[in-house]
Amino acid sequence: MNKSMYQIETLQKIINDEIARRAEVLSARNPAELYAPVNYSLGMGGKRLRPVLLLMSFNLFSEEIENALPAALAVEVFHNFTLLHDDIMDKAEMRRNKPTVHEKFSENSAILSGDAMAFLSYQYLMECRSKQLFDVAGLFTDTALAVCEGQQYDMDFENRLNVTEEEYLEMIRLKTAVLLGCSLKAGALLAHATDEMASQLYDFGINLGLAFQLQDDLLDTFGNQQSFGKKIGGDILANKKTYLLVKALEKAAENHKTELLRWLNIMDFNAEEKISSVTEIYRQLGIKELTEEKIDACFSQAANILHDLPVNDLRKEQLSNLSKNMLGRRF
């Protein structure tokens, strides 16, 4: 491998070191009550997927990845801002095995420190004093608004039983995929790639993001608790409108539909029984296979776009490895 091509782990370390450096700066800022939750949130870890994608995309065209590091930080800070606010809205108590910000501090802290993170992400982004910054800031802003739209759709779906596959895919495109696309496109733009290549990388990110979210839906029901890292069946218990449930409601004939609706409406139930009964309906309807097919289709689409990108194959290897890695070595 070329020395100037960075591997996933190296990039994660570069990003984590930079987050640690920034955390010191933030912890010296006042008021401490505003910045402590920011550092808590950024210090929770995670795979740093979005900044890694940004740097890898940049690295397809340029070796000076430190020039893109502020933008990489920006997408990570933005992503964590969305987690703070989403966790309040979803009343989530835990994230990455730690109390969420509104549980650890307060709801007001999670709102206000979240707001501060949104603006902090712009501060970091604007450190990239590049001619492309205008376009990147526009992309970043459009993406941020799209993510809000996705979260609103997700909340709206809670009260609906007639969500179509198309609506579901549009929701996860907005809520999850556009930020991956944005990270990849921003990296490409900052490295002076052509608009066409930047667009191809955006589309690669969208398809990768869809596959990634669908995989997450699948593993929540059919995964291995150890490797998934969360309790299996959480989505079923919460009646979450996942791809699995949307497809099951679409495919089910009268008898299965009645049983599914009974489980969706029942207030008093045994958790294990609900999980195993709904999972059994999914099995009988072939939902696992349908979901795997959709994941494969999205992943293949992403792989084809990356394959067609007019960049030396060796340079694309890291992005290809990362995308396989994201989908749990199924590919």
Added chain:
Amino acid sequence: MNKSMYQIETLQKIINDEIARRAEVLSARNPAELYAPVNYSLGMGGKRLRPVLLLMSFNLFSEEIENALPAALAVEVFHNFTLLHDDIMDKAEMRRNKPTVHEKFSENSAILSGDAMAFLSYQYLMECRSKQLFDVAGLFTDTALAVCEGQQYDMDFENRLNVTEEEYLEMIRLKTAVLLGCSLKAGALLAHATDEMASQLYDFGINLGLAFQLQDDLLDTFGNQQSFGKKIGGDILANKKTYLLVKALEKAAENHKTELLRWLNIMDFNAEEKISSVTEIYRQLGIKELTEEKIDACFSQAANILHDLPVNDLRKEQLSNLSKNMLGRRF
């Protein structure tokens, strides 16, 4: 008056017309649940002080105010975003005689639509395709973060009795004054004013903002309910750390201090009695006069800065009128 110099009412109308035009665009966007609270918030009215200041500042140097209109919208949308989130944090039920967004819709709506407004303000701002946009966006972002810091200080002060005058002034500088300064400076920058003049206008805005907030503190206790538009004594009932209370705690000798602290700690009380008793302590300590002196000092500082600004006096008349108007014709 020169035809190209816009009066307050004309600017307010230009801004309100533009908000109405944007509202139509927003109401056609999906999901409707995300954008309805945005339009509700922007349609609540208000004096449009910040965008008026931006356009007036721009108008000191240029007549093509339509070039600055997107930036004017941006500061207004940003200001309304802070109101949505502050109202959740303060559990405020009413604003401008209407239910607040979290009361009218839901808390989740107020969080998420508020977030959307923050990004919408960047979208509007970036419509100003000016060479100065880089500097303006940086100023806007630093200001946004400062406003978050101010709100955090304000919340922290709720649990403190030893807030100093200096701390209080720094809090209102961040929470209120910097956005006025930002609006004025952004207008100047977009009109290609020199950096020095832009800075002078920023400082004018800071002092005007301080005077404005101190006046608001004063009127909450000593104002006329009719012209103030809110119930008198709200700050006293809420134990709000206003300039009046901070100064009273600083000035009070033992007997007054004991009584003030009793009113601050008492859980069960008659509202009218608490308001009249605390107001009486303020009277005995000369707090009204002290506050008026401070307002006069800030206002004079603002007026001097405006006076020294090397722009034709006639051009400055509108800003001078507006600042007097803001302080309720006391000047």
